[in-house]
Amino acid sequence: xxxIPTEPESPAQxxxxxxxxxxxxxxxxxxxxxxGILAACGGxxxxxxxAASGSASPGGDxxxxxxxxxxxxxxxxxxxxxxxxxxxxxxxxxxxxxxMGDDIxxxxxxxxxKGVYNLSTYFQGYGPFYASLNIPxxxxxxxxxxxxxxxxxxxxxxxxxxxxxxxGKQLCTPFTWGLxxxxxxxxxxxxxxxYLDLLQPQYKNKVGIVDDVIAAMVIGAHIKxxxxxxxxxxxxxxxxxxxxxxxxKKNARTIIPSYGNMADQFVSGEIIVGVPGWAxxxxxxxxxxxxxxxxxxPQEGAGAFVDGYMIPPEASGVDTVYAWINQAFDPKVxxxxxxxxxxxxxxxxxxxxxxxxAQKLYPYDQIADILTKSAPLEAIPFVxxxxxxxxxxxxxxxxxxxxx
Amino acid sequence: xxxxxxxxxxxxxxGVRRSAKTRRRLTIFLLLAPAVAIVGGALIVPALxxxxxxxxxxxxxxxxxxxxxxSNYTSALADPLYRTLALRSFGLGAVTAVCCLLLAYPVSFYxxxxxxxxxxxxxxxxxxxxxxxxxxRLYAWYTVxxxxxxxxxxxxxxxxxHEPLSFLLFNRFAVLIAFVNIFLPFSILMxxxxxxxxxxxxxxxxxxxxxxxxxxxxxxxxxxxxTGLIGAFAYTFILTSGDYITPAxxxxxxxxxxxxxxxxxxxxxxxxxxxxxxxxxVMLAVFFIVYALLGQLERFKGI
Amino acid sequence: xxxxRKFQFPWLLIFTVAVFVFLFAPVLLVVLFSFxxxxxxxxxxxxxxxxxxxxxxxSPTFVSAIFASLKVGIVTVLLTVTIGTLAALGVxxxxxxxxxxxxxxxxxxxxxxxxxxxxxxxxFFLVAHVQLSLFTATVGHLVYVLPYFFLxxxxxxxxxxxxxxxxxxxxxxxxxxxxxxVTLPIIGPSLIAGALVxxxxxxxxxxxxYFTIGNQNTLPLVIYSTVKQSIDPSVNAVSTLLLAGSLxxxxxxxxxxxxxxx
Numbered sequence: 001x002x003x004i005p006t007e008p009e010s011p012a013q014x015x016x017x018x019x020x021x022x023x024x025x026x027x028x029x030x031x032x033x034x035x036g037i038l039a040a041c042g043g044x045x046x047x048x049x050x051a052a053s054g055s056a057s058p059g060g061d062x063x064x065x066x067x068x069x070x071x072x073x074x075x076x077x078x079x080x081x082x083x084x085x086x087x088x089x090x091x092x093x094x095x096x097x098x099x100m101g102d103d104i105x106x107x108x109x110x111x112x113x114k115g116v117y118n119l120s121t122y123f124q125g126y127g128p129f130y131a132s133l134n135i136p137x138x139x140x141x142x143x144x145x146x147x148x149x150x151x152x153x154x155x156x157x158x159x160x161x162x163x164x165x166x167x168g169k170q171l172c173t174p175f176t177w178g179l180x181x182x183x184x185x186x187x188x189x190x191x192x193x194x195y196l197d198l199l200q201p202q203y204k205n206k207v208g209i210v211d212d213v214i215a216a217m218v219i220g221a222h223i224k225x226x227x228x229x230x231x232x233x234x235x236x237x238x239x240x241x242x243x244x245x246x247x248x249k250k251n252a253r254t255i256i257p258s259y260g261n262m263a264d265q266f267v268s269g270e271i272i273v274g275v276p277g278w279a280x281x282x283x284x285x286x287x288x289x290x291x292x293x294x295x296x297x298p299q300e301g302a303g304a305f306v307d308g309y310m311i312p313p314e315a316s317g318v319d320t321v322y323a324w325i326n327q328a329f330d331p332k333v334x335x336x337x338x339x340x341x342x343x344x345x346x347x348x349x350x351x352x353x354x355x356x357x358a359q360k361l362y363p364y365d366q367i368a369d370i371l372t373k374s375a376p377l378e379a380i381p382f383v384x385x386x387x388x389x390x391x392x393x394x395x396x397x398x399x400x401x402x403x404x
Numbered sequence: 405x406x407x408x409x410x411x412x413x414x415x416x417x418x419g420v421r422r423s424a425k426t427r428r429r430l431t432i433f434l435l436l437a438p439a440v441a442i443v444g445g446a447l448i449v450p451a452l453x454x455x456x457x458x459x460x461x462x463x464x465x466x467x468x469x470x471x472x473x474x475s476n477y478t479s480a481l482a483d484p485l486y487r488t489l490a491l492r493s494f495g496l497g498a499v500t501a502v503c504c505l506l507l508a509y510p511v512s513f514y515x516x517x518x519x520x521x522x523x524x525x526x527x528x529x530x531x532x533x534x535x536x537x538x539x540x541r542l543y544a545w546y547t548v549x550x551x552x553x554x555x556x557x558x559x560x561x562x563x564x565x566h567e568p569l570s571f572l573l574f575n576r577f578a579v580l581i582a583f584v585n586i587f588l589p590f591s592i593l594m595x596x597x598x599x600x601x602x603x604x605x606x607x608x609x610x611x612x613x614x615x616x617x618x619x620x621x622x623x624x625x626x627x628x629x630x631t632g633l634i635g636a637f638a639y640t641f642i643l644t645s646g647d648y649i650t651p652a653x654x655x656x657x658x659x660x661x662x663x664x665x666x667x668x669x670x671x672x673x674x675x676x677x678x679x680x681x682x683x684x685x686v687m688l689a690v691f692f693i694v695y696a697l698l699g700q701l702e703r704f705k706g707i
Numbered sequence: 708x709x710x711x712r713k714f715q716f717p718w719l720l721i722f723t724v725a726v727f728v729f730l731f732a733p734v735l736l737v738v739l740f741s742f743x744x745x746x747x748x749x750x751x752x753x754x755x756x757x758x759x760x761x762x763x764x765x766s767p768t769f770v771s772a773i774f775a776s777l778k779v780g781i782v783t784v785l786l787t788v789t790i791g792t793l794a795a796l797g798v799x800x801x802x803x804x805x806x807x808x809x810x811x812x813x814x815x816x817x818x819x820x821x822x823x824x825x826x827x828x829x830x831f832f833l834v835a836h837v838q839l840s841l842f843t844a845t846v847g848h849l850v851y852v853l854p855y856f857f858l859x860x861x862x863x864x865x866x867x868x869x870x871x872x873x874x875x876x877x878x879x880x881x882x883x884x885x886x887x888x889v890t891l892p893i894i895g896p897s898l899i900a901g902a903l904v905x906x907x908x909x910x911x912x913x914x915x916x917y918f919t920i921g922n923q924n925t926l927p928l929v930i931y932s933t934v935k936q937s938i939d940p941s942v943n944a945v946s947t948l949l950l951a952g953s954l955x956x957x958x959x960x961x962x963x964x965x966x967x968x969x
Contacts, residue, residue, distance in 0.1 A: 642820055
């Protein structure tokens, strides 16, 4: 930048110091700086009332802040029974939402989340891997008495020992479960009965594919008939599974970054079907005025999942967290949660509290069968024997798919 | 022309001169230390740390193997996925930068030389658009380009189309438009600033000497504003190539993954900082090469 | 001597207006839909309502994000102006070996993408066992914003006649007095313009913040995560509020920006 010589300023052009400060003050006031500075000095966030951070005082005071890091919806902030409990007890929930399950793993290892968040969840497939990375803080079940009312399937037995009660330590308390099929707009199409229906020309440029590699892997495996619960697929089989998705991409409008975003795409009419699907998307879309989004399980099969609350490493304010988790298993809260997320509850007493439609959605009398036989829970292939595709391979392959 | 103003007189006794010299050195040090500390501590040192990590192999989610390896770099350079993404990201960055220049140049020229009373207002408006939130401006393109969006709505109501145009959104085109919209104000400001340095008289002389508009442009205006052009191009190119947000939201099935997204993924989803670091440094290398090439263009500046 | 020009079709004017329309149309749409009666963000527009503004101002998420952005922004600007002005004085007032290199060094962060600085800082904080928080985010903002302010300040000081300082010193003023009463008032407008630039950069920053912040959210982060998840006109309402704030800001700062342009 060339510099042009200038004459020295004339007195008329100079600012006096007073003017300078005055102008600065005007600007500061315009910004409303005062509360900001006060807040910075005081160190409080100044949001909802009755938010006192810190651990429990001797009087059994459990008020505090929950720093939640997981899927949108799992923080229960829209569940009336939970909202009123939080208000009564001075509990504030601050949430950061994720887009992929891996975000949780990364956050509490290389993502700088240790000590920052004190509540999270994990999808059961991650259990053994998390244990090896020492991510979950082992839970003291005596502080979550409501969990004892859960279906036995979630408390003990081979499934529990596989996913949640690993090597004698309770790493998470499962609180919800569901099946992942596909979502569709009932006003614009009939419910597809097969994933292969989506390849038809009528859906050209109207399909949304969610960026969820786990669900894609499971659903793809079901479609190709090679599904395994240990998720051990050779690279050739992995490519076979992905071939469905490559085929589907030709009909795809967009790759959707999150399930919440899928609701937006339905509402704005960009897509008519979305896969992998999540029933909660129906609620998200309904919340925006579009009540026609539905979820269905095509004939090839669905991905099953169980999600549970876990306490991340180096968490603080743990008393508040335990009280909150315990409240999450209160039958009323469970019933409302199940209805909102359109997923299954884990507390039997919650089922009669649900609406009739919600009760029929999931076969509560056959949970064990469903989750072990017809829509079995699957592992995530983190550590695999030679010759099989491991997690890195899957992620690479999926990224290549997205970029193609 | 910056004249350092501190001088010492030869007639001052030696002892005083020496302490004046030390005081001067101390002053310089104190003035510069905080800024250097910030840049050193918050950029240089972390960058070096990242560089070291790029030569180490990750065993997954935080565990590092502490053996020197080039595998992160070889996979960053050799993997066809990264090459595709690199071409896509840098290509889009270059196209964006060029579009910004093409749009900004006439506007800057008009604002600098044709506008008199409206000039401050025009520049003020440009700065105002800079102050608008990046993300919000990005998201607004859904409303403009979407299936039920403004363009489709207008075309439909005019009867020009019956089915909404679907190629407007969720592809490279949408990402390009959003990028240009976001970075155009920068380009306008930078080029206008460069044009401010051309005295009006120079243009008038060229006109008087018989130069047509094209000649005036290529022989006078362009060389004198070359620095501004280069700055605008470099800034736009680097920021769009390294942007992971716009592609993810507007790119759709074909363009939602940029090279920058893979870096973000490695850190926040794959738990593989070394791999992310290697890709970052390869990107940096490309940027520096571009800087160097642009620096060569500076030879064409000046009269 | 002015020459009469024959009438020329105002191509440039039309082009410029078109470009300005292109620049502002999306923003105006955002403002428009912030008043939408329904939750849709696409046409048709359903009528006016203030419900989204009410929702935003009563939502703890948004309100705490606004405060977080303010906290980070104000601290960043205060530090930037202090450190940046001192540094600008250092490189313009004095001549010493390595001066040019130092100037380049201080401008370096402006040449790097936010992604790189964010990931570098994140990994560094982890290695140094520093927990992520608003503080770490502020560090990121500081190193990002400093070169821009430094550029403004040092450019202004390049044109500053240091003989004025010398005269003041000759007349008996001490170094601080000179700075406070002579130099700063003269370069004041540029410094304020630089401070405004610094604040606006920090206010809108998302790429570095994404990597370096703890469990809080700044306003851009809230918007980013909301857009990725699910969005309603609340975000439009927030942005309109932001725009209104910026307008007030800029109106007050108009005079300083003129100084910057000359």
